[in-house]
Amino acid sequence: MMMQVHPIRALSTNYIWTLCTTDQTIVVDPGEAKPISDFLSSKRRNCDAILVTHHHQDHTGGIRQLQKHYPQCQVYGPYLQHLDNTYHDISKLKEKKIPQLKQKIAIIHTPGHTQDHLCYYIDGKLFCGDTLFSVGCGRLLEGSAESLYHALETIKKLPRDTILYPAHEYTLDNIRFALTIEPENEALIAHKKQVEMLCKEDKPSLPTSLELELNINPFLRADVKNVQQRVAKLIDTNTLTALETFTALRKLKDQFQ
Numbered sequence: 001m002m003m004q005v006h007p008i009r010a011l012s013t014n015y016i017w018t019l020c021t022t023d024q025t026i027v028v029d030p031g032e033a034k035p036i037s038d039f040l041s042s043k044r045r046n047c048d049a050i051l052v053t054h055h056h057q058d059h060t061g062g063i064r065q066l067q068k069h070y071p072q073c074q075v076y077g078p079y080l081q082h083l084d085n086t087y088h089d090i091s092k093l094k095e096k097k098i099p100q101l102k103q104k105i106a107i108i109h110t111p112g113h114t115q116d117h118l119c120y121y122i123d124g125k126l127f128c129g130d131t132l133f134s135v136g137c138g139r140l141l142e143g144s145a146e147s148l149y150h151a152l153e154t155i156k157k158l159p160r161d162t163i164l165y166p167a168h169e170y171t172l173d174n175i176r177f178a179l180t181i182e183p184e185n186e187a188l189i190a191h192k193k194q195v196e197m198l199c200k201e202d203k204p205s206l207p208t209s210l211e212l213e214l215n216i217n218p219f220l221r222a223d224v225k226n227v228q229q230r231v232a233k234l235i236d237t238n239t240l241t242a243l244e245t246f247t248a249l250r251k252l253k254d255q256f257q
C-alpha cells in the first residue's frame, strides 16, 4: 500500500509529519510526545521509528517520552547527546535502509540552519525540517549563508514533482516578505489567496511542491535576474551574483517585521 503522511500540529508552529504504512508508523521531528501518542492511539498504531532532521528542542523534545511509551521505537538522525543504543547516528551516510520502511531513505546533508541538519528523501517526498519552508528558508543559526545556499541548490536538483514537508507553518509571513521582493509575481499572488483561505479554515498550508516553490520562493530564485536586480536596489548596490543575492535576502528577511 502507499505510504500516507499526516501532519500532527505541535508546540506553536511545528508540524510532526507522520508516515503510515500498512503496519509501521514513523514520525519526523517529534518536538513533543503528547499530540503524537494521542494521534497514534486514535489510529491504534505504535510509534515504530523516529527520524530527526536536527538537534533543536522543538524537533527532539518528545523523543524520550515516546521511547518510554513505545520501547521498541528506533531513532535515526544526526548525532545527539544523551541518547542510548536505540539511537542510530546516520549523519555519515548517503542512504539508509531501515526495517520500518520498504523504501530506502536518501540522506541529504544540508548544513546552514544548523551544522548537523539532514533532509530525508523518501519515495518522492522530502522531509526538510528547518532547511526549507514554503516561500522561505531556515535562519542561519550555526552555518553560513554559503552553506545554506549550496544545500538549497542540492534540493533544487531533485525531481520537480517532489513533495516538500517542512517542519513549520510560516507560510503567510513568508509570503508577506516575498511580495516585497517580487510584488508582481502572479504565482505568488495567487498562492497568497489560497493560503489565506486555508488559514481561515485552520488548515495547514503544507505540504508544498518543489515545482511551486521554484516559482514563488525567493530563496530558490536568487539566480533569477528580476530578483537579483530588486535585491541589489534594496541594498543600494549595482549587480549581485546568485550567492550574494541569497545572502542579502536572508539578511533582509531577518530584519523584516
Ligand SMILES: [Zn+2]
Pocket (backbone or CB within 6 Å): 054, 056, 113, 130
Ligand atoms: Zn531548528
